[in-house]
Amino acid sequence: MESVKYTCPNCCADLKFDPQQQKLTCEYCLSSFTVEEIRKLCAKTENSIPQEAVQVKEDFENHTHLYRCDSCGAEIMADDQQTATFCYYCHNPVILAGKMGGEFKPDKVIGFKLTRENAIDDFKKWIGKRLFVPKDFKSEQQLEKLTGLYVPFWIADCHINVDYSATGKKVRHWTSGNYRYTETSTYHIVRRGNLVTRGVPADGETKIDDLLMEAIEPFDYKDLKDFSMSYLSGFFADKYDVDKKQVFPRIRERSTQACSSLIKESISGYTTVTPLAQNYNISQTDWKYTMLPVWFMSYMYKGKVYEFAINGQTGKLAGTPPLSKPKLALVSGIIGAAVALAGMFIGGAFTI
Amino acid sequence: MKKAGSALTVFITIVALIVGLFLFDSFVANTSSQNLYKGFSDDDISKSGIIDEHGLFAGDQSLLWSLNDEIQECARKNNMNILVFLPDSSRSHYTDDMVCNFTTNELNSVFGENTDGILYYLDISGKSPASDDIATSARTNLIFTDSICDSIFSLLDSYLPSSSSSEPLDPKKIGEAISKFCYYVDYYNTSTPRESYFHEPTADPPVYVYMKNGETFVTKSAPPSKKWVVLIISELIGALVTLIIYLVSKHNYKFKSKTNPRIYLASDAINLTQNADIFQGTHTTKTRIESSSGGSRGGGFHGGGGHHGGSVGHHVHHR
Numbered sequence: 103m104e105s106v107k108y109t110c111p112n113c114c115a116d117l118k119f120d121p122q123q124q125k126l127t128c129e130y131c132l133s134s135f136t137v138e139e140i141r142k143l144c145a146k147t148e149n150s151i152p153q154e155a156v157q158v159k160e161d162f163e164n165h166t167h168l169y170r171c172d173s174c175g176a177e178i179m180a181d182d183q184q185t186a187t188f189c190y191y192c193h194n195p196v197i198l199a200g201k202m203g204g205e206f207k208p209d210k211v212i213g214f215k216l217t218r219e220n221a222i223d224d225f226k227k228w229i230g231k232r233l234f235v236p237k238d239f240k241s242e243q244q245l246e247k248l249t250g251l252y253v254p255f256w257i258a259d260c261h262i263n264v265d266y267s268a269t270g271k272k273v274r275h276w277t278s279g280n281y282r283y284t285e286t287s288t289y290h291i292v293r294r295g296n297l298v299t300r301g302v303p304a305d306g307e308t309k310i311d312d313l314l315m316e317a318i319e320p321f322d323y324k325d326l327k328d329f330s331m332s333y334l335s336g337f338f339a340d341k342y343d344v345d346k347k348q349v350f351p352r353i354r355e356r357s358t359q360a361c362s363s364l365i366k367e368s369i370s371g372y373t374t375v376t377p378l379a380q381n382y383n384i385s386q387t388d389w390k391y392t393m394l395p396v397w398f399m400s401y402m403y404k405g406k407v408y409e410f411a412i413n414g415q416t417g418k419l420a421g422t423p424p425l426s427k428p429k430l431a432l433v434s435g436i437i438g439a440a441v442a443l444a445g446m447f448i449g450g451a452f453t454i
Numbered sequence: 455m456k457k458a459g460s461a462l463t464v465f466i467t468i469v470a471l472i473v474g475l476f477l478f479d480s481f482v483a484n485t486s487s488q489n490l491y492k493g494f495s496d497d498d499i500s501k502s503g504i505i506d507e508h509g510l511f512a513g514d515q516s517l518l519w520s521l522n523d524e525i526q527e528c529a530r531k532n533n534m535n536i537l538v539f540l541p542d543s544s545r546s547h548y549t550d551d552m553v554c555n556f557t558t559n560e561l562n563s564v565f566g567e568n569t570d571g572i573l574y575y576l577d578i579s580g581k582s583p584a585s586d587d588i589a590t591s592a593r594t595n596l597i598f599t600d601s602i603c604d605s606i607f608s609l610l611d612s613y614l615p616s617s618s619s620s621e622p623l624d625p626k627k628i629g630e631a632i633s634k635f636c637y638y639v640d641y642y643n644t645s646t647p648r649e650s651y652f653h654e655p656t657a658d659p660p661v662y663v664y665m666k667n668g669e670t671f672v673t674k675s676a677p678p679s680k681k682w683v684v685l686i687i688s689e690l691i692g693a694l695v696t697l698i699i700y701l702v703s704k705h706n707y708k709f710k711s712k713t714n715p716r717i718y719l720a721s722d723a724i725n726l727t728q729n730a731d732i733f734q735g736t737h738t739t740k741t742r743i744e745s746s747s748g749g750s751r752g753g754g755f756h757g758g759g760g761h762h763g764g765s766v767g768h769h770v771h772h773r
Contacts, residue, residue, distance in 0.1 A: 280743050281741065281743065293728065295725045296725045297719060297724055297725070299720065316712055356715040359715045360718055368726075368729065422708065430704065434696045434703070437699055438695045442695075443692075445692070446684060451483075451684045453675045
C-alpha cells in the first residue's frame, strides 16, 4: 500500500505540522507554509486519497498493513486503524493516505494547538499534586511515551422534540394555637418544544475509553477546519472503527441528558416534583466525521493499564493516576503515628 | 493465588503491628518515674494528735491527753499520721483556698511530704460558715475520697455546733467529734475498697498516687492503668486518622470529571412552545401539637488551692 508525505518545496525535506505556528514547517531550511499553501503546492499529494476505499481482503483478515517509507524505503507495519504514523527507522512522518479514502475521509479537523512541551508541562503540573504515584511514573522515560494522536470523532447536531410533564407540590407549614397546619398546593407542569444540541462528540475508536474522551471535552469548534492530510504530518492518527450507528446511543444519551438538565432547571420552587412523562425524541441528526487532537499516554502498573489524555487544543487533562498503595499506607501510617504520639504526650503517657 | 498471598501479607503485617503496639504499650505503661512515697514511720507516732491553737482544752488537759492517746492509737493501728487542728480566731478570715494551703503546709511540715497522713481542720475559729477540711496525703488519698469525706462530715455535723450558733463551744462535744473522727478513719481504712489512683494537679510537681503489686507509689508519671487507657485511645485515634487519610487519598486517585453535556445545548435554538405550571388545587391538614416539659439541675461547688509540695488532697465542708 502507498504512503504519502509532504515535502518542503525549497529543500525537499519532510514537513511537519507545528501546533504553535499552525503551519507546516521544515526542520532543515526553517521554511514554513500554511495549510492552504501546501494544499496548492502539493495538490497531487492532497488528491492522492482514492475516492473509494480499496482494501485487500487478506489485509483485513490479518489486520496488518505494510507501507513503504518514502524517505528511507523501509517497510512500515501498521494496524487497521492507523492513518498517520512515523517510520521506525528514519522517524520521518508517514501518512497512510490509502486508509482515508471514501467513507474514512474526515470532513473536518482541529489542528494541534498544544505542543509536546506544553503537554508535558500540563502533565507535570497535574501529576505534581499527586504524591502517591509510583516514582517511575514521573520519570523522563515515561514522559517520552506522550504521543500526539488525531482521534476520529463523530460530531452530531441533534434536533430534539421535548414532551415533559410532571406533578409539582409546594408544601407550607405553620403553627397556630395547639395545631400545626400543612398546606399542599398541586401544580401540573408542562414543558413542550424543540431543542438542538450542537457538536456532541463521540469518539469512533474502540481502543480508547469513551469516558476518558468525554472527560477532556469540550473542544472549541471555532478552530474546526476542512480536513487536510497535512495536519496529520508529525502526529499519529487513527481512522474510526465504530460507525455512526454504533455511537448513536451515546449521542442520544448525552443529548437527552442535556435536555433533561435544561428542563429541570426551568422547574423551581417546588417541594417535590414527580415526572409523569419524559419524552425526548431525536427527529434529525447531522453528522460530521472529524479528527480531534489528543495527547496520549499510558502506563502499566501492577498488571493494570492507566491511560491519560490531554486535549490537544485546550490542554484539559484527564486520567486515572496509578496509586502506590505501600507509599500511601506508609505516609498515612506516619501521620497517624504522629497523631497517636501527640495524644500520648498530651495524655501524659511519657511523663517521667 | 497472588491475591491470597497479598491478603496473607496484609494479615501478618496487621498482627505484627498489634503485637508490636502491645509490647510498646506494656513497656511505656510499666515505666514509671522515681517513687517519691515516704510511707509511715512509727517514730512519727508522737507527732499525731491535736494541735489546740484555739485553747479549747486549756481548762481540761486530761481530756486533751486522752484524745491524743486515742488519736495515736488509731494512727498506729492504721499506719497513718493523724492530726486534728483546732484554729483560733486569727484564722477566721481564711477562705477555702487559704484553709487548703494551710492544712497542706501543716501536714507536710509536721510529717514530711508524701507520708501517709490525714489532717482534720475542725473550724472553730468563729468563721461563718465554718470551713472544715480533711487533708489527705499519699496513700490516704486513695481511701478518703470526696464521697467518704462528705459522709464523715455529715456524720460529725451532729457533734459540732452550727457556725451561726451563739452558744459557747463545749470541749466535751468537740472531743466526742474527734473520737468519732478516729472511729471513721479506722472504719473506712479497713473496710473501703481503694481508688485505683489519685491525681494531685496543684502539687509542685503534680503527682499521681496509686498502688501496684501491693506497693504504694507517688510519682510524677501516671499510673499504668491510666497510661494504658491513654495509649489505647491515642492509638485508636491514630489508626482512625491513618484510615481516613488512606481512604480520602485513595478516593482522589479515582477517575473524575465527566463533562456535563449541557454545554452542547444550543442556546439560540431553545424553543419551548409550551412552558406552563398549571395550578390544580390546595389542601390543608392540621395536627395537634403534643406538649412536653423538662426539669432542671443545679450545679455544685469545687474549690481549689495554690501550688504546694507532696501529694495532699482536700475535702472542704461548710457548716
